[in-house]
Amino acid sequence: MITSVDAATAGQNALLAAESLGYNGVMVGLIRDQSSEISKVLNLPDYTYPIFGIALGKAARLNKVKPRLPLEATAFKEKYVEQTSETIEKYDQVQEEYAGNRRLNKWSERIVDQWGQPEISASTENLKAKKLL
Structure with a gap:
């Protein structure tokens, strides 16, 4: 679980990079609440665990932060x-x-x-x- 911080940092960097290219996005935390289901859907092998998700796209409208x-x-x-x-x-x-x-x-x-x-x-x-x- 030590690498969770590294994964989250990489995710945040990916989101920042996408935003610099004009995309909008959001980090989806609490993935762990449904980690078993997500692991099955993504067919994750042993020794892997979903930490977060990132939703990316072009927003139709921007909400207040x-x-x-x-x-x-x-x-x-x-x-x-x-x-x-x-x-x-x-x-x-x-x-x-x-x-x-x-x-x-x-x-x-x-x-x-x-x-x-x-x-x-x-x-x-x-x-x-x-x-x-």
């Missing part, structure tokens, strides 16, 4: 800085303004729902099946 957490909440100099609830509440508001009525719950609630659970067992099972664990 989704606001990201502020840099001071994600990049640190010399040491990690614990984020306050105020930082999260501000970002909840930014996300609410961006999403409008498309979302019923706050960004922070969705993150807790998504990442506040143990690792998805299907991912672990697929990693074992692919002889990576």
